[in-house]
Amino acid sequence: MVSDEVTRYTLKVELFQHIEKLGLQQSLFPASNEFIDKIVRQLEDITPTPHPLQSDYLPLLFGSWQLVYASRGTVVTRQIASIPDLWGGIKIKRVWQTLVADSTRKISASNSADLELSFLGEWRLQANGHWKWGTNKKTSTVYFNSFSIQATKPFGLSTWNFPELKIPVLEFLQKEAFWVTSYLDQEIRVGRGASDNLFVFRRE
Template structure:
């Protein structure tokens, strides 16, 4: 166990260093970074939380998580990357996820992103949904009930907040996605989609 803990710490340190060198823009947009993916796979093999979606692990799972790396981008960054002259202006400032327990025994998830648009200022987009986990206590089905967009610094002016535009998703239009929590400790979390896209999160304000 001591050896595994030392190896995990070393892998996490290397992972954070490589992501920092990569830079936020490249880390969150579709790219091939096999060295980072391999480090994540090694971490997953040393996962200290065997059933991360077990209710007893909820205190470890819930909270605010900053997205550090997405191997194939995200639902926000993939469309942005396809825009003409993308590199000339749009800047991702922050992507994070908030997980809270619901009264129904599920997990409520809010996925948010802040980004700058040329001439239009800073904007926030958010998707709110729910996790319903399976019996393996590692896999969840995720569906989103609403999306919202808000100009947090319109035209780059601080102190101005335009009203949030929230768009509900009708129940019959909601699609379910598979989400696997493949690694979880007090600082870091790894999730995988059905197609293998991996996401590395770090708990916000972790010391």
């Protein structure tokens, strides 16, 4: 409906304005913003893709998405926040997720973060895994089978080239988590974890 399209546009403009005011560091650390959460809930109520994992909508999921808001932080930012002495010493440069078609009911997922550490330069962390789902076209099971770390600009020296250290996760150690894609359009995507942590992504 036209009214829904206008409402979605208005809500998204408002959403991005408030996220931009927070700034990247604050928007990704564990500190929920009730106003932003309320806007997201309103968007979820009028999502144009109620079944985002349906084959017709899968192409909308694929690509690179920048994480712009996490209501309770991320695995990485929660760890940083738990060590107050390091709060001012670590700067988040970018956090993003790349989704690529794998099979009919499977998507390859790569979660990446670029961090700047005092005295140690810039480093990239990455977790690689898959989304799987069955008859439910909104909820998927996520698991990661490898992690990697790489110094992209060690000690601030862009001329140095450190190899990527990749750490595989043995199958019996791989843990699964539920992931709900609660909103999806051409520009933004919203996901919720098992603990109802809210994640807002913007297409890059």
